[in-house]
Structures are given as C-alpha cells and as structure tokens.
Amino acid sequence: MSDETLIPMLPIEEFERRERRRMSPVADIWDLLDRVKDPEVPVISIWELGVLQDITVQEDVVTVSITPTYSGCPAINAMAEDIVDCLAAAGYDHVNVQTRLQPAWTTSWMSAEAKRKLVDYGIAPMQKDDEGIQCPHCRSVDVKLVSYFGSTACKALYQCKSCDEPFDYFKNL
Amino acid sequence: MSNVANEKIAAYANRLGDDSLIHGHRLSEWCSNGPFLEEDLAMTNVALDYIGRARNFLTYAAELIGGGATEDTLAYERDCLEYTNLLIYELPKGDFAFTTARQYLLDEFELLFLTALCNSEDSTLAAVAEKSLKETRYHLRRSKEWMLRLGNGTEESKEKLQTAVEQLIGYTPELFEVDALEKDLISGGIAVDRAGLEESWRSACEKTFDEAGVNMPQAVWRVKGGRTGFHTEHLGHLLADMQFVQRAYPGCQW
Numbered sequence: 001m002s003d004e005t006l007i008p009m010l011p012i013e014e015f016e017r018r019e020r021r022r023m024s025p026v027a028d029i030w031d032l033l034d035r036v037k038d039p040e041v042p043v044i045s046i047w048e049l050g051v052l053q054d055i056t057v058q059e060d061v062v063t064v065s066i067t068p069t070y071s072g073c074p075a076i077n078a079m080a081e082d083i084v085d086c087l088a089a090a091g092y093d094h095v096n097v098q099t100r101l102q103p104a105w106t107t108s109w110m111s112a113e114a115k116r117k118l119v120d121y122g123i124a125p126m127q128k129d130d131e132g133i134q135c136p137h138c139r140s141v142d143v144k145l146v147s148y149f150g151s152t153a154c155k156a157l158y159q160c161k162s163c164d165e166p167f168d169y170f171k172n173l
Numbered sequence: 174m175s176n177v178a179n180e181k182i183a184a185y186a187n188r189l190g191d192d193s194l195i196h197g198h199r200l201s202e203w204c205s206n207g208p209f210l211e212e213d214l215a216m217t218n219v220a221l222d223y224i225g226r227a228r229n230f231l232t233y234a235a236e237l238i239g240g241g242a243t244e245d246t247l248a249y250e251r252d253c254l255e256y257t258n259l260l261i262y263e264l265p266k267g268d269f270a271f272t273t274a275r276q277y278l279l280d281e282f283e284l285l286f287l288t289a290l291c292n293s294e295d296s297t298l299a300a301v302a303e304k305s306l307k308e309t310r311y312h313l314r315r316s317k318e319w320m321l322r323l324g325n326g327t328e329e330s331k332e333k334l335q336t337a338v339e340q341l342i343g344y345t346p347e348l349f350e351v352d353a354l355e356k357d358l359i360s361g362g363i364a365v366d367r368a369g370l371e372e373s374w375r376s377a378c379e380k381t382f383d384e385a386g387v388n389m390p391q392a393v394w395r396v397k398g399g400r401t402g403f404h405t406e407h408l409g410h411l412l413a414d415m416q417f418v419q420r421a422y423p424g425c426q427w
C-alpha cells in the first residue's frame with residue numbers, strides 16, 4: 001500500500017490549534033479574523049496559513065497569538081497590523097498581537113482546501129520532500145527547479161517543461 | 174533563575190544574535206549585485222532568514238538585559254569593541270565563490286549547532302533554534318549544490334572555489350572555541366558544546382569537498398578574537414554602513 005492511500009494524519013499541533021478554535025468562547029473573533037489574508041498570497045487567510053494560533057480575551061483586551069512562517073518574513077508585521085485594523089473595525093479597541101515561535105510553523109498545518117486555493121491562484125502547493133510538484137497551469141509533473149528562492153521567503157521558482165510557463169512553488173517546511 | 178545566570182544567558186543570546194546579524198548583513202550586500210537574478214533573490218532571502226534569526230536572539234538578549242535595551246539598541250548603538258560575532262561572519266563578501274564557500278561551511282556548522290541548541294534547557298533559545306534549523310536545512314541544499322557546481326564546473330570556477338576555501342579555513346577553528354562563559358552555560362544545559370561538533374563538521378565538509386574535487390585544507394593558520402571584541406578592520410566599515418541612519422538620526426523609527 002502506498003502512502004497516498006493511507007488516511008492523512010493531522011499533525012498534533014494542528015489538531016490542537018483546531019481544537020482551540022472549536023472550543024473557544026469567542027468564536028465570533030475567530031470568524032472575523034478569517035477576513036485577514038496573507039498579504040503575499042491574498043486568497044489564503046491567516047487561519048488557513050496556520051499563522052493564527054490562538055485568541056484569548058481578558059477584561060476588554062483581545063490577545064491574538066500568531067507564529068511567523070519564516071524567521072525573517074516581513075509579512076508578519078503587515079499581518080499584525082491587519083489583525084488590529086480588522087478587530088478595530090468591529091469595535092475591539094484593545095488588541096494585543098503577540099508572536100510565538102514554538103511550535104515552529106510548518107506547511108503540514110495547511111489544509112487540503114488551502115492547497116486548492118493556492119493552485120487556483122497559480123501557485124503549486126507544497127509536496128512532501130518537494131517531489132511530485134505539479135504545474136498549476138497545465139497540471140504536468142514534468143517540471144524543473146529554476147531557483148530555490150522565489151519572490152518571497154515561502155516560495156521557490158519552477159518552470160513547467162510541458163507548457164514552458166514559470167511558476168511559484170510554495171516550499172515544504 | 175538568578176540574575177547572574179540571566180546575565181550569562183543574555184551575553185550568550187547576544188553572541189548568537191551578532192553572528193546572525195553580521196552574516197545577514199553581508200549577504201544583503203548581494204542585493205542587486207548577484208551574478209544573475211535568481212541568485213540575487215536567493216542570497217537576499219537567506220539574508221532575511223539570518224536577520225530574522227538575529228532579531229529573535231537580540232530581542233531575547235535585550236529582555237534579559239532590561240533597562241531599556243531593545244533589539245535596535247543592541248544592533249545600532251554598539252561599536253566594534255562591543256560586537257561579539259566570530260570573525261568569519263564579518264569578512265567582506267568577496268566574489269561569488271567566496272560567499273558560496275563561506276555559506277556552505279557555515280550551513281554545515283549551523284546544522285549541527287542548531288540541532289544541539291534545540292535541546293537547550295532555555296526554552297526561548299530552543300524555540301529560536303527549532304525555527305532556524307528548518308531554514309538552515311534548506312540553505313544547505315542550495316549551498317552544497319553550488320559547491321558541486323563550482324568545483325565541477327570550469328577550471329576558473331574550481332580555482333576560485335579552492336582559493337576561497339584557503340582564505341576561509343583559518344577562520345573556522347573559532348567556530349569551535351568554548352570560553353569560560355560558554356563552559357558555564359554548557360554545564361547548566363543551556364549552551365551548545367561547540368568543541369564537540371568539530372569532528373562531525375569536518376567529515377561532512379570533506380565529503381562534499383571530495384565530490385566537488387576540491388581539497389579541504391587543514392587550518393595551519395588560525396585567527397580569533399571576535400568574542401572579545403578584537404575584530405578585523407572590516408567590521409567597522411560594515412557597522413558604518415549598517416548603523417548610518419541611526420547614527421545620523423538617533424532613535425528614528427519607521
């Protein structure tokens with residue numbers, strides 16, 4: 001039996017993250033933050049990206065915990081600002097965004113749905129061991145690596161040998 | 174935890190932050206100067222990872238130091254004598270072969286060092302290491318590939334790579350030096366015993382050098398001094414560039 005036929009297992013950190021949302025007494029705030037997108041891939045929300053880790057409310061202070069994708073990812077500051085703006089628009093004036101490094105972010109937290117959105121946006125989603133990467137334009141797997149690093153920290157640059165189009169690949173981390 | 178211990182952990186985090194910051198800055202100098210666009214992007218992306226790593230280490234150091242210290246005061250308000258990065262990080266970027274060789278030697282080192290730091294008793298250092306380790310694994314894939322391409326490329330690329338390695342080798346023993354501060358922190362389960370990494374590092378490097386057809390020289394000469402503030406003349410120039418805005422407009426923010 002090949003790996004693909006096994007039931008996909010959710011990493012424990014991702015299971016816990018989904019539980020935190022499911023059990024949260026402030027479901028409306030989680031829902032509001034679904035509007036905050038990754039500034040570099042604006043079809044994916046910070047929830048789908050795995051960056052949004054937790055939301056707690058004490059008195060009237062909302063604390064939002066996020067985790068960076070890459071240590072030097074400049075988008076993290078933009079995401080923090082967008083979180084504050086999004087909640088302020090809904091009447092939450094005291095918002096505290098804190099960054100957590102542990103557990104370290106991994107692409108394995110991203111859902112199948114998020115991967116589908118990446119493809120529709122023209123980005124090839126991460127594959128285990130970076131093997132079996134598919135061209136998001138023509139679905140060919142006959143592709144080659146052009147550069148380990150692309151336009152942002154989370155992407156590498158590939159080219160399709162079937163349709164010749166270059167494309168971004170969301171790196172496996 | 175006692176304040177004495179905190180002071181030592183702060184100094185240790187500061188060192189690791191200095192190493193990452195200076196390395197990140199050197200890589201950033203390739204921005205718009207890369208041999209071609211893809212490598213320009215690669216080097217600046219790696220630079221970003223190192224600067225992010227530096228921010229994590231320096232923010233933690235600043236927290237422990239207290240008294241208004243921040244990642245920015247540590248980065249922008251210290252001069253050469255107070256910088257504690259190892260010398261290998263501050264050497265000018267040189268040509269592409271030199272940058273590649275340095276990156277490769279350091280990637281092999283970082284892989285071992287960060288793997289060990291993940292087990293630190295200090296949970297913040299361990300968290301920064303866990304984050305950085307994933308990035309370093311990826312950096313190593315690229316730097317190793319370039320070692321093979323340059324080594325097995327043309328006579329000229331091979332010669333440039335060999336020259337670069339010979340210029341770098343005497344700076345590598347400092348990576349494995351343990352001083353009194355680190356000895357203390359090692360016994361507390363906080364710091365990594367660098368000395369214990371040298372053998373694995375050398376054999377990993379030798380394997381790649383073999384494949385690249387380049388000799389891995391012995392370090393017959395060696396230079397040190399970074400941890401005690403005795404730097405090469407290059408660091409001052411780097412800091413003049415990196416700190417210019419803060420020196421001209423103290424405390425400015427954007």
Ligand SMILES: [Zn+2]
Nearest residue numbers: 135138160163
């Ligand atoms: Zn295609």
